């Protein structure tokens with residue numbers, strides 16, 4: 274491979290890994306981070322029990338905050354040796370039995386618990402915590418991290434939450450319960466007896482990237498190549514994600530040599546200069562402005578930059594304002610319009626019939642029969658749709674439903690009260706009129722009569 278290509282591959286690899294696998298670098302949230310850090314430290318070092326909820330919108334950095342605190346604390350001997358971390362996730366641990374099994378595995382107590390019969394959930398949990406105490410003079414502290422905390426509230430009787438909060442409140446063993454959720458009303462989901470055991474400590478995270486200039490600076494940081502020691506630090510922050518048997522996710526350091534990235538100082542300087550130059554252009558700034566207007570979260574920006582970097586090729590090895598605009602326009606694209614543009618003419622005719630029905634009856638629901646009657650009127654006077662059989666039209670209607678362009682009101686075939694024949698099942702339109710309008714303008718080789726029918730609802 275020519276030297277220039279090899280260097281591009283290593284730049285691309287480094288940037289992609291930093292954008293995707295740096296789980297612990299947290300920007301902003303200094304106060305919130307220090308709150309969480311203090312709490313975990315006190316649990317480990319003073320044996321205090323605590324509970325806390327971390328709340329914030331999706332992608333606001335809740336998990337990153339916890340990872341950054343743990344990455345900071347774990348190397349400390351007093352913390353690392355005194356603490357066990359148990360990760361639970363509402364999406365994986367869908368009931369309390371599965372969760373308890375995972376807790377046992379993560380506490381490495383399968384052997385101790387093997388063959389024992391427990392009368393209740395509380396007894397089982399108490400046994401696990403007791404085992405930790407029996408190990409030595411001091412009991413180990415356990416930090417329970419509950420991702421998607423709101424999903425645990427739907428478990429039968431909220432037994433797991435009740436028991437965890439009960440232990441954390443009554444100082445039976447030093448544990449810290451850290452719930453992570455994007456539901457701001459999560460406290461309302463707790464049963465009274467569970468709520469009363471929760472400490473009511475809550476930390477709110479709201480995306481801090483508000484100013485556009487900060488957004489551009491972050492973009493520059495994420496795309497620039499670090500030098501010397503900073504490269505070492507950046508390389509150390511790239512982790513491997515491992516999925517162990519219990520289903521919990523862990524990170525392990527990626528032991529590679531930063532030298533592996535192999536870009537020369539000359540290339541690095543040229544690269545960084547080019548990034549600064551591009552980000553100063555009006556075109557690049559307006560692309561970033563459009564992204565910023567849509568979503569200010571760092572997760573969204575990283576996703577955009579990842580795609581941008583993935584598009585680099587030996588023939589065009591530089592990030593340019595044009596490339597940014599091209600990737601940006603994919604982000605602005607509406608998936609539903611793309612989906613509509615991929616429909617057959619027959620399916621599009623049904624969408625038009627549905628649109629006319631919705632406009633006349635003020636977005637009222639419809640079934641296949643209603644739409645078929647409207648479609649037939651058009652088909653009679655049309656040259657392209659005249660000979661289409663009813664069964665084929667029904668298939669097309671079902672396809673619209675599978676593509677979720679129309680939605681059943683009953684929650685699926687036969688899902689409603691009693692069984693309704695599929696031709697009579699009521700649906701609603703899951704599109705806006707402007708999406709349909711845009712599709713009509715972009716659809717390739719749309720028959721003129723269909724385009725005219727879309728404009729008028731006379732037939």
Ligand SMILES: Nc1ncnc2c1ncn2[C@@H]1O[C@H](COP(=O)(O)OP(=O)(O)OP(=O)(O)O)[C@@H](O)[C@H]1O
Pocket residue numbers: 295296298299300301302329330331332333334335336337338454455570571572573575
């Ligand atoms: N303040 C921040 N500092 C650094 N990275 C951030 C920050 N906020 C978001 N990110 C990035 O956004 C992405 C999503 O972050 P994270 O998973 O921590 O969000 P979350 O709030 O836990 O989301 P979810 O509610 O979906 O679990 C990650 O790539 C992370 O690096």
